[in-house]
Amino acid sequence: MVIAAYQGSDCVGLALAAQRKTPSSTGCKIKQLWLHRSGEQAIDQVWIEHNDFLVQRDNKAQIRLAMFEYLYAQKTLWQELYFGLAESSVIDTLTAKSTFYREVISSPDFEVDLLNKSHLNDYLADLSKNTRSQIRRTEKILSQTGDLILALAENDTQKKQFLHDIAQLHKEKWRNTEFGSGFDNPIFERFHQQLIFEEKETNKTRIYCLMLDKKPMAYIYILIHDKTWYFYLSAMKSHHDNRVKVGLLAHAYIIQQAISEGVAKYSFLAGEARYKRSLSNQPEASQKLICFYQPTLFMRTREFVRSAKSVLKNLLRH
Incomplete structure (x- = not known):
């Protein structure tokens, strides 16, 4: 109706x-x-x-x-x-x-207020000492082994590759849970294919990849509306060092990019997760x-x- x-x-x-x-x-x-x-x-x-x-x-x-x-x-x-x-x-x-x-x-x-933030450090100052420490320690450990780069999928070829990698990692993590991975669901997959490959003028999606020496470590898929970036889903590769918090660093790098583009808010959307709580600077x-x-x-x-x-x-x- x-x-x-x-x-x-x-x-x-x-x-x-x-x-x-x-x-x-x-x-x-x-x-x-x-x-x-x-x-x-x-x-x-x-x-x-x-x-x-x-x-x-x-x-x-x-x-x-x-x-x-x-x-x-x-x-x-x-x-x-x-x-x-x-x-x-x-x-x-x-x-x-x-x-x-x-x-x-x-x-x-959970949300992150980015108004009046001109640099990543302005945002990090809002977080707990422990969260800041985890982000900086992760960056230091990884930087000692190679170059860290946040890459954006800018053309259809890159988007297809990133989306393929996300799907594989997502299936590995969620396939055997109660509702399974959306990437095993043709309806879910078709919806996001249409959304991600829309015409440039109307496209409101971005897929970022945190890379270490050009090797993918974490993917984050976001939706954009007005001055807000919405985190939709992520796919992470595990790291042997439990001090390395790849997800925290990936979100920090994307928030840094959002600040540089004058974004007002970074939303983690609904769902209980410790990393969302740690990275939010707003009341729940x-x-x-x-x-x-x-x-x-x-x-x-x-x-x-x-x-x-x-x-x-x-x-x-x-």
Whole structure:
């Protein structure tokens, strides 16, 4: 479904909502609406964050609320309405309109403020002494064995090579985890192929490689919007010396490049990770995926049973 908001004859808001029916434990099928998602793991593995209605900058909050209230009122279209992952501040304005919702995911979100930074040292000064020490020690150890270079894939040939290397490393690390590597998923891979090889005028992607004597050590794939660089994923080669923190150094070098280009913010996006926490110079924020549900007897009973199961599981775990 396409949802459009108009102010007079001007379109000021847009959204896509996917309709889906999913079986419940009782055998009944639940009607779901997902904002910019399908509700199916394989399709959604691309993973959308800051997932909000697409609204014009003026009166953003007012337009968002109007679109949500309209969608919320379409009772025949859904029993569950999924919104997010979105910033907590956005989610809070919506949950204030209904008490019938559950939090599906809440994930920390880390950022680096680069305003008023003119050099990498300005940024490093914001970090803990231990993090600064790890970055500088890594740079010193690696520099003693060769030349360190941060390379950007600037043409299709380089992009193909970098992407191939990323895919291989990513599969090695994630293939045997719960959701697997996205690079084993044709939908995920096709999406990023299209994104990375877009025309130069519209391309909002970059792939960097930290090299030691022209040999790849770490790849980092970022998305760019306005004055913000978003870290999407990385692929690292292991190092025999556990004092060497390749990931920390790679991010530091990219942040240095961002500062030189006048970037205002470097976002690590959602996901708990110690390196994100260590490299962030902003208070921890969060993004959430929320499921609103209809307050019918069936749905309220279902939510009660779900909550009871969760409590019991936590009790048994302890």
